Amino acid sequence: GALVYQYPRRTICKSxxxxxxxxxxxxxxxxxxxxxxxxxxxxxELIALxxxxxxxxxxxxxxxxxxxxxxxxxxxxxxxxxxxxLEDRGLYLCGARLWTGSSDxxxxxxxxxxxx
Amino acid sequence: xDSVTQTEGQVALSEEDFLTIHCNYSASGYPTLFxxxxxxxxxxxxxxxASRDKEKGSSRGFEATYDKGTTSFHLRKASVQESDSxxxxxxxxxxxxxxxxxTFGHGTILRVHP
Numbered sequence: 001g002a003l004v005y006q007y008p009r010r011t012i013c014k015s016x017x018x019x020x021x022x023x024x025x026x027x028x029x030x031x032x033x034x035x036x037x038x039x040x041x042x043x044x045e046l047i048a049l050x051x052x053x054x055x056x057x058x059x060x061x062x063x064x065x066x067x068x069x070x071x072x073x074x075x076x077x078x079x080x081x082x083x084x085x086l087e088d089r090g091l092y093l094c095g096a097r098l099w100t101g102s103s104d105x106x107x108x109x110x111x112x113x114x115x116x
Numbered sequence: 117x118d119s120v121t122q123t124e125g126q127v128a129l130s131e132e133d134f135l136t137i138h139c140n141y142s143a144s145g146y147p148t149l150f151x152x153x154x155x156x157x158x159x160x161x162x163x164x165x166a167s168r169d170k171e172k173g174s175s176r177g178f179e180a181t182y183d184k185g186t187t188s189f190h191l192r193k194a195s196v197q198e199s200d201s202x203x204x205x206x207x208x209x210x211x212x213x214x215x216x217x218x219t220f221g222h223g224t225i226l227r228v229h230p
Contacts, residue, residue, distance in 0.1 A: 043221060
């Protein structure tokens with residue numbers, strides 16, 4: 001079956017430092033990857049959509065300068081949270097889909113980021 | 117922009133009770149509608165989807181019918197079990213926009229007591 005693994009599952013970083021998280025698709029080719037953040041009191045906020053061989057599209061309030069994303073092949077994507085602060089706390093979810101015409105995403109279990 | 121509203125923030129039931137979680141949406145065009153379930157420590161899992169007016173999606177005893185007239189996609193289950201305790205999210209995607217973006221509601225926490 002189609003699975004998405006995210007690591008680390010949980011991480012703590014000091015305020016002002018950076019943290020990289022990874023997303024691995026297994027059993028299918030992740031043509032497109034969506035990165036979401038799930039914060040306390042908020043639902044899922046889309047950070048960016050990344051499609052292999054296309055430009056990464058960031059949502060309003062999220063920028064490449066703060067959340068650089070790499071999507072080098074059909075099975076892997078990574079995102080870094082640069083200069084993390086308290087408001088960046090949350091569960092970061094990676095959702096991968098097979099083809100760009102589909103809205104069926106398979107989500108990983110997320111990377112929970114704590115900032116101290 | 118597109119939005120999804122879930123009326124209930126939390127629902128507490130006993131086993132074998134009937135479940136309804138209300139979902140209303142606002143979108144231009146003809147969105148695809150989803151229900152996702154999220155268990156503690158995991159990412160959201162797709163329960164089912166519906167793409168056309170009057171289409172019914174169903175899985176594991178849960179069901180919802182796409183109603184374009186009332187812009188609703190209410191989740192129902194005739195008899196809940198303790199193992200159904202989780203957070204349920206209604207979501208939509210606008211195929212016409214071709215962005216692949218999923219817009220989620222704020223979620224409904226379901227607690228089922230034995």
